[in-house]
Amino acid sequence: MENSQPHVVIIGGGFGGISAARALYGASVKVTLIDKRNFHLFQPLLYQVATGLLCPSEITTPLRHILKDQQNTTVLLGEVANIDPDRKMVILNDGEIGYDILIVAAGMVNHYYGHDEWERHAPGLKTVEDTARIRQRIFSAFEIAERESDPKKRKQWLTFVVVGSGATGVELSGMIAEIAMNTLKGEFRSIRPEESQILLIDAAQYILPAYPKKLSQITEEALNAHGIRTFTGTKVVDIDEQGVTVERTGGREHIPARTVIWSSGVMASPLGKILAQNTHARTDKTGRIIVNQDLTIPGHPEIFVIGDMAHYEGVDGKPLPGLAPVATQQGRYVARVIKRRLSGSSRVKAFSYFDKGTMAVIGRHSAVADIGQWHFGGRFAWFLWLFIHLILLVKFENRIIVLIRWAFQYFSYSRGARNLNLRGTLQLPISRDNKGL
Amino acid sequence: MENSQPHVVIIGGGFGGISAARALYGASVKVTLIDKRNFHLFQPLLYQVATGLLCPSEITTPLRHILKDQQNTTVLLGEVANIDPDRKMVILNDGEIGYDILIVAAGMVNHYYGHDEWERHAPGLKTVEDTARIRQRIFSAFEIAERESDPKKRKQWLTFVVVGSGATGVELSGMIAEIAMNTLKGEFRSIRPEESQILLIDAAQYILPAYPKKLSQITEEALNAHGIRTFTGTKVVDIDEQGVTVERTGGREHIPARTVIWSSGVMASPLGKILAQNTHARTDKTGRIIVNQDLTIPGHPEIFVIGDMAHYEGVDGKPLPGLAPVATQQGRYVARVIKRRLSGSSRVKAFSYFDKGTMAVIGRHSAVADIGQWHFGGRFAWFLWLFIHLILLVKFENRIIVLIRWAFQYFSYSRGARNLNLRGTLQLPISRDNKGL
Numbered sequence: 113m114e115n116s117q118p119h120v121v122i123i124g125g126g127f128g129g130i131s132a133a134r135a136l137y138g139a140s141v142k143v144t145l146i147d148k149r150n151f152h153l154f155q156p157l158l159y160q161v162a163t164g165l166l167c168p169s170e171i172t173t174p175l176r177h178i179l180k181d182q183q184n185t186t187v188l189l190g191e192v193a194n195i196d197p198d199r200k201m202v203i204l205n206d207g208e209i210g211y212d213i214l215i216v217a218a219g220m221v222n223h224y225y226g227h228d229e230w231e232r233h234a235p236g237l238k239t240v241e242d243t244a245r246i247r248q249r250i251f252s253a254f255e256i257a258e259r260e261s262d263p264k265k266r267k268q269w270l271t272f273v274v275v276g277s278g279a280t281g282v283e284l285s286g287m288i289a290e291i292a293m294n295t296l297k298g299e300f301r302s303i304r305p306e307e308s309q310i311l312l313i314d315a316a317q318y319i320l321p322a323y324p325k326k327l328s329q330i331t332e333e334a335l336n337a338h339g340i341r342t343f344t345g346t347k348v349v350d351i352d353e354q355g356v357t358v359e360r361t362g363g364r365e366h367i368p369a370r371t372v373i374w375s376s377g378v379m380a381s382p383l384g385k386i387l388a389q390n391t392h393a394r395t396d397k398t399g400r401i402i403v404n405q406d407l408t409i410p411g412h413p414e415i416f417v418i419g420d421m422a423h424y425e426g427v428d429g430k431p432l433p434g435l436a437p438v439a440t441q442q443g444r445y446v447a448r449v450i451k452r453r454l455s456g457s458s459r460v461k462a463f464s465y466f467d468k469g470t471m472a473v474i475g476r477h478s479a480v481a482d483i484g485q486w487h488f489g490g491r492f493a494w495f496l497w498l499f500i501h502l503i504l505l506v507k508f509e510n511r512i513i514v515l516i517r518w519a520f521q522y523f524s525y526s527r528g529a530r531n532l533n534l535r536g537t538l539q540l541p542i543s544r545d546n547k548g549l
Numbered sequence: 550m551e552n553s554q555p556h557v558v559i560i561g562g563g564f565g566g567i568s569a570a571r572a573l574y575g576a577s578v579k580v581t582l583i584d585k586r587n588f589h590l591f592q593p594l595l596y597q598v599a600t601g602l603l604c605p606s607e608i609t610t611p612l613r614h615i616l617k618d619q620q621n622t623t624v625l626l627g628e629v630a631n632i633d634p635d636r637k638m639v640i641l642n643d644g645e646i647g648y649d650i651l652i653v654a655a656g657m658v659n660h661y662y663g664h665d666e667w668e669r670h671a672p673g674l675k676t677v678e679d680t681a682r683i684r685q686r687i688f689s690a691f692e693i694a695e696r697e698s699d700p701k702k703r704k705q706w707l708t709f710v711v712v713g714s715g716a717t718g719v720e721l722s723g724m725i726a727e728i729a730m731n732t733l734k735g736e737f738r739s740i741r742p743e744e745s746q747i748l749l750i751d752a753a754q755y756i757l758p759a760y761p762k763k764l765s766q767i768t769e770e771a772l773n774a775h776g777i778r779t780f781t782g783t784k785v786v787d788i789d790e791q792g793v794t795v796e797r798t799g800g801r802e803h804i805p806a807r808t809v810i811w812s813s814g815v816m817a818s819p820l821g822k823i824l825a826q827n828t829h830a831r832t833d834k835t836g837r838i839i840v841n842q843d844l845t846i847p848g849h850p851e852i853f854v855i856g857d858m859a860h861y862e863g864v865d866g867k868p869l870p871g872l873a874p875v876a877t878q879q880g881r882y883v884a885r886v887i888k889r890r891l892s893g894s895s896r897v898k899a900f901s902y903f904d905k906g907t908m909a910v911i912g913r914h915s916a917v918a919d920i921g922q923w924h925f926g927g928r929f930a931w932f933l934w935l936f937i938h939l940i941l942l943v944k945f946e947n948r949i950i951v952l953i954r955w956a957f958q959y960f961s962y963s964r965g966a967r968n969l970n971l972r973g974t975l976q977l978p979i980s981r982d983n984k985g986l
Contacts, residue, residue: 164606
């Protein structure tokens with residue numbers, strides 16, 4: 113009986129994969145969700161973990177826990193190495209698994225435009241592991257500056273550069289400013305964290321290039337008011353341990369900085385390339401697979417690609433952005449298509465994205481919102497952001513705890529999650545003698 | 550002016566070091582607190598982090614934050630390599646710092662009685678880094694068992710051994726039982742986590758050997774009722790990847806188990822040995838330094854040793870146990886001695902420990918308490934434990950969040966902090982083909 117049911121394999125437990133799995137609840141299919149991590153990650157709040165405000169478990173939920181009551185669904189912890197569309201097999205590092213229908217939702221990875229060597233010096237923010245690296249860098253920088261006697265080197269340690277001014281870049285630079293100006297104020301004896309410099313760099317002519325121009329201006333003014341220096345029309349041409357080299361109308365310039373964070377480029381998971389080769393699908397320049405109107409791969413009605421990995425043109429002719437709501441709606445849509453097929457109907461309407469709007473937080477009391485015809489910034493946008501994100505957090509427990517953390521941080525500016533261990537990656541400079549200490 | 554003040558250097562930001570530093574608030578001394586981590590750790594709740602109930606930042610507080618308002622106090626992130634009592638210098642890995650008065654409070658490390666090779670297979674629980682390893686092992690074991698088709702190997706993955714039945718061992722085994730019996734129930738498709746075996750092994754004749762015998766019996770009965778098998782009078786003679794070899798009256802036995810946790814032995818930080826050599830101080834068999842009645846090292850009135858590193862005999866002639874209240878009271882005592890010396894008085898009363906009692910949690914609604922003449926177990930002891938630990942948590946923010954997490958976990962059995970990443974240390978077995986999955 114059970115073996116006669118079609119087997120739906122979902123690769124990836126992000127917003128796309130989870131929403132597809134959930135929407136297949138009770139359907140006459142056997143579902144296997146494969147992920148190399150055992151948890152779903154609420155990516156929109158990654159930047160708050162990277163800056164020590166939340167701890168990782170507050171934005172993650174075990175996949176097994178989410179899908180516990182779906183008896184037709186199995187969670188498989190495994191890493192996908194390849195996909196064989198002829199044999200309809202997903203090849204894992206340690207085995208293989210057959211499918212009747214495949215949903216690929218493996219997301220994006222950081223992309224350095226051919227400069228992978230920059231990654232060491234400028235970590236990006238896509239995973240929980242990334243948050244630990246970035247947090248370590250930010251808080252270590254102040255520790256090292258505290259023990260550095262050379263004013264020039266000290267300034268270099270207190271200079272923070274964020275490359276890329278999308279929502280994540282804006283949010284990260286806002287958080288770093290708050291750490292420097294408020295959280296760490298008064299905690300050091302040799303340095304004044306408030307004297308840190310926070311720079312936000314983008315090659316585009318405007319901050320938040322994907323947003324309406326009015327909001328870009330509001331955001332830039334708000335960032336500047338929070339002490340962040342914005343450099344638009346500025347291209348990064350090199351990144352090394354000592355800082356960032358930029359190019360703009362005035363020429364080249366080297367910015368000495370020991371902490372650089374990359375939020376400029378992402379590309380489809382490497383699995384996208386493998387899948388495209390094996391199915392002869394076309395990809396765009398960030399490696400996303402160009403999909404049909406029903407999110408399948410041309411010539412492969414049994415393979416769906418959803419979320420950040422899919423290139424799907426919206427009504428304006430531009431590909432849909434890599435946002436959680438897009439992935440979630442696509443996951444639900446694909447489940448609907450599968451259920452219609454099971455009931456014998458093969459005709460489905462094309463996927464269409466319902467855009468509820470996008471928002472970015474600049475800092476305390478300050479955010480911008482792009483909701484349909486409404487483009488606004490300021491305090492109301494900030495409260496709206498807070499409210500929406502609380503609703504969105506998948507798990508009830510996390511919601512309450514995050515709310516409380518936010519409330520405490522609002523009043524106290526404190527950040528609990530900033531543990532450092534000298535035995536780890538932190539390298540202090542060769543220090544001064546007794547007198548200096 | 551400031552340079553004429555005596556310089557008090559404190560090594561270690563645990564309960565002893567922090568209480569000494571705080572008690573020197575406002576005193577006419579310059580204080581430097583050295584730690585290789587930037588946070589104070591609330592060790593009594595480490596086991597809750599190791600079992601995914603709390604996240605690390607909920608039991609840690611940044612040292613700079615604690616001592617922020619003490620203008621006479623500097624926090625120095627550094628690792629101590631040596632102490633030179635002749636030159637009165639603390640030698641760091643990257644510099645050195647002079648002292649007039651030294652307070653050494655560097656705590657304990659795990660100790661394997663000459664079998665350091667066991668450490669790989671049986672991590673101990675003393676640091677935040679240890680919690681990540683143990684948590685990874687516990688939750689990975691269920692994942693691996695889920696994909697293991699050989700019933701014998703599967704049983705081995707579902708067998709958890711805790712070596713050492715002190716408070717930490719009892720608490721850890723109770724938590725693992727709750728994870729298996731409640732938290733993970735229904736989340737797997739091939740295994741039933743409830744079928745896990747949890748074994749608590751101790752060479753002593755009773756569980757909780759440091760507690761009154763009546764409490765040992767209560768605890769053993771409660772553990773057994775929670776599904777934990779207790780083996781007393783059982784000596785561990787070998788630990789490897791495949792399990793534990795034990796020796797007891799009946800002879801030798803090998804217990805196949807893939808998850809073994811060590812909570813049997815601790816010894817003084819390696820700094821103790823160095824300090825003892827350099828000051829010709831005597832140490833006991835666990836490397837603790839035998840101190841004078843005023844907690845100084847014989848012949849060195851300027852060097853105090855406090856907390857877990859100090860061997861100080863209580864009124865009963867036995868050395869004081871390695872507990873947070875002992876360290877805290879010793880820290881305050883030493884600050885008092887220093888202040889008396891500053892005021893010209895050299896006579897001080899010997900240190901005496903005021904024992905408020907000790908407690909251990911066995912599981913839900915179940916704990917034991919040893920408070921003066923009162924020895925009791927059960928539900929009231931459990932509520933008392935909860936209440937006391939909430940009061941004890943240093944930081945207001947953490948207290949509230951921990952309370953809420955406990956409340957949620959109480960009703961839902963859920964544990965948020967159980968992230969795994971296949972790219973990390975987790976190794977899944979070579980798995981079955983499609984059919985098995």
